[in-house]
Amino acid sequence: MAPPAIEMEALTKRYGETTAVSNLTTTVPEGSVYGFLGPNGAGKTTTMRMLTTLTRPTSGAARVAGRSIQNRESVTPHIGYLPEDPPIYDELTGREQLRYVAGLRDLPAEESDERIEAMLDRFDLLADANKRIGDYSKGMRQKVGVIQAVLHRPAVAFLDEPTSGLDPRAARTMRDTIAELADQDMTIFLSTHILPVVDELADRIGVLHDGELVAEGDPETLKSRAEAGEHASLEDAFLAVTQEREEDAEPTVQPST
Ligand SMILES: Nc1ncnc2c1ncn2[C@@H]1O[C@H](COP(=O)(O)OP(=O)(O)OP(=O)(O)O)[C@@H](O)[C@H]1O
Numbered sequence: 014m015a016p017p018a019i020e021m022e023a024l025t026k027r028y029g030e031t032t033a034v035s036n037l038t039t040t041v042p043e044g045s046v047y048g049f050l051g052p053n054g055a056g057k058t059t060t061m062r063m064l065t066t067l068t069r070p071t072s073g074a075a076r077v078a079g080r081s082i083q084n085r086e087s088v089t090p091h092i093g094y095l096p097e098d099p100p101i102y103d104e105l106t107g108r109e110q111l112r113y114v115a116g117l118r119d120l121p122a123e124e125s126d127e128r129i130e131a132m133l134d135r136f137d138l139l140a141d142a143n144k145r146i147g148d149y150s151k152g153m154r155q156k157v158g159v160i161q162a163v164l165h166r167p168a169v170a171f172l173d174e175p176t177s178g179l180d181p182r183a184a185r186t187m188r189d190t191i192a193e194l195a196d197q198d199m200t201i202f203l204s205t206h207i208l209p210v211v212d213e214l215a216d217r218i219g220v221l222h223d224g225e226l227v228a229e230g231d232p233e234t235l236k237s238r239a240e241a242g243e244h245a246s247l248e249d250a251f252l253a254v255t256q257e258r259e260e261d262a263e264p265t266v267q268p269s270t
C-alpha cells in the first residue's frame with residue numbers, strides 16, 4: 014500500500030498565549046480529497062502553513078508526500094499551495110505570471126505552455142490573459158492563484174478557500190477541476206466554509222475547533238452526528254460538533270441571588 018500523502022503527529026503551533034493548532038494527529042490517503050472545516054480562527058490556515066513548510070510547528074511532526082516538513086527543500090517540489098491571498102505580481106499579465114511560475118518549477122516550456130493555455134481556457138481567462146494582473150477582478154486573481162497551485166501537477170495540493178470570490182460558473186469549474194485532479198491521483202487538502210463543496214468532493218472531513226480536531230469521518234458519518242439524523246445536512250453536522258464544544262467551554266454561570 015502507498016504511504017499516506019499527509020501524516021500529522023501531534024502537530025502543534027503556539028503564538029504566545031494562543032494555541033492556534035493543538036496536537037493534530039491524522040492521515041490523508043494518497044489521491045483522496047480531505048475537507049478541512051472549522052470556524053473562523055480555528056487554525057486551518059495555520060495548519061496548511063505548517064504542512065507547506067511556511068511556518069514551523071512549535072512541536073509535533075508531519076510528513077507530506079513521504080517527506081518530513083522539517084526538510085523544506087524535500088517537500089516543496091511535491092506540493093502546490095493556494096493561500097488565502099495568492100502570491101501573484103500585479104505587473105505581470107496572467108499568462109506571464111503562469112509562465113513565470115512554470116519556470117520556477119522547471120517545467121519544460123512546451124509542455125507547460127500547453128497546460129497553461131488549457132487552464133486559462135478552462136477558467137474563461139483566455140480573453141484577459143494579456144491583461145495586467147493589477148487590473149484583474151478578485152475572482153480573476155483567484156483563478157490565477159489556483160492554476161499556479163496545480164500547474165506542475167504536485168502530489169499534494171493545499172487549497173485554502175479555492176472558491177473564494179468565484180462566480181457560480183467558475184465555482185463549478187473549480188469543483189470539477191478538483192474532482193478531476195483527485196481522479197488523477199493528486200491528493201487535495203481543501204479548506205473552505207462552503208459546506209456543499211466539501212460534501213460533494215471530500216472523501217473524508219476533519220472539523221477543527223480552537224485548534225483541536227473535534228470530529229472526523231466521511232461526510233455521511235459526520236452527518237449522522239447531527240440531531241436531524243439521516244436528513245441532516247453537513248451544515249447541521251458542522252453546527253452540532255462545533256456547538257458541543259462551545260457549550261463544553263462555557264464557564265458555569267452562578268445565578269445571582
Ligand atoms: N502570525 C500569527 N501571529 C499570531 N497569531 C496568529 C498568527 N496566525 C494565526 N494566528 C492565530 O491563530 C489562530 C488560528 O488562525 P488561522 O488563520 O489558522 O484560522 P483559520 O481557521 O484559517 O480561520 P479563517 O476561517 O478565518 O481563515 C487565530 O487565533 C489567529 O489569531
Ligand SMILES: [Mg+2]
Pocket residue numbers: 057058059097173
Ligand atoms: Mg484561514
